[in-house]
Amino acid sequence: MRLETAIDAGGKERRLPDLPPLDCLDPLLPGDGPWEVELGFGKGRYLLASALKHPKRRFLGVELVSKYYRLLRDRARRQDTSNLLLVRGEALYLLSSVLPRAFASRLHIYFPDPWPKSRHYRRRLFDPETVDLVLGALKPGGELCFATDFIDYGQRVLEILKGYPGLSVEHRSSPWPDGARTNYEAKYILEGRPILRLVARLSDHQPDTRLPFHPEGRIGIVAATATRTRPDS
Numbered sequence: 001m002r003l004e005t006a007i008d009a010g011g012k013e014r015r016l017p018d019l020p021p022l023d024c025l026d027p028l029l030p031g032d033g034p035w036e037v038e039l040g041f042g043k044g045r046y047l048l049a050s051a052l053k054h055p056k057r058r059f060l061g062v063e064l065v066s067k068y069y070r071l072l073r074d075r076a077r078r079q080d081t082s083n084l085l086l087v088r089g090e091a092l093y094l095l096s097s098v099l100p101r102a103f104a105s106r107l108h109i110y111f112p113d114p115w116p117k118s119r120h121y122r123r124r125l126f127d128p129e130t131v132d133l134v135l136g137a138l139k140p141g142g143e144l145c146f147a148t149d150f151i152d153y154g155q156r157v158l159e160i161l162k163g164y165p166g167l168s169v170e171h172r173s174s175p176w177p178d179g180a181r182t183n184y185e186a187k188y189i190l191e192g193r194p195i196l197r198l199v200a201r202l203s204d205h206q207p208d209t210r211l212p213f214h215p216e217g218r219i220g221i222v223a224a225t226a227t228r229t230r231p232d233s
């Protein structure tokens with residue numbers, strides 16, 4: 001069964017096809033507070049706590065699994081939040097085709113699915129061929145916060161981010177100042193699992209809202225173009 005993308009803004013739920021193109025999210029959640037985005041929010045602990053703690057900021061959460069989307073939607077309605085926009089859908093699809101670009105001042109990605117088989121790497125949020133889409137949500141000067149317990153994947157993410165033009169990356173050696181942010185993080189801290197945390201900041205001087213391709217990802221694209229333009233023999 002194909003699941004519809006559902007959008008919940010301030011207690012009002014709509015289907016994606018009923019909305020105008022989302023070039024800007026302001027009509028869905030009016031105000032002038034900065035946008036923060038969490039991709040794959042799971043049970044939504046961090047997103048809800050942040051929305052309640054920072055009423056002047058606006059939060060967008062994206063989650064693939066309907067059960068989690070509904071869980072947070074219902075919790076947020078009970079708390080009467082008016083600064084939380086939730087979207088049930090696939091993050092890479094939404095980033096490529098639905099959501100605006102360069103609008104978020106902060107992007108949160110905690111314990112994303114690592115897709116350990118190499119043939120599935122392109123489903124990762126951080127792969128040289130997908131990282132441009134993900135970072136494309138950030139506006140110049142925007143910040144990414146990332147954590148994972150898959151240390152090999154985390155090291156690969158660190159490598160990918162370090163190779164990204166205009167991005168400075170810090171490998172945090174200590175927990176977040178506000179403690180465990182998500183359910184997975186709280187559980188893994190209790191279990192004593194190692195966690196890799198990164199903070200990356202996009203340069204203030206990005207010349208364009210369309211970010212450059214990651215140098216490793218670009219290689220595949222150039223090869224594809226060359227194949228398609230070869231004249232028939």
Ligand SMILES: C[S@@+](CC[C@H](N)C(=O)[O-])C[C@H]1O[C@@H](n2cnc3c(N)ncnc32)[C@H](O)[C@@H]1O
Binds near residue numbers: 110
């Ligand atoms: C391992 S859980 C982590 C949940 C939460 N971030 C935490 O730290 O507790 C990964 C979450 O990402 C969601 N997810 C995985 N791939 C996704 C995608 N492509 N788009 C949106 N959500 C996704 C999953 O449904 C799941 O809720």
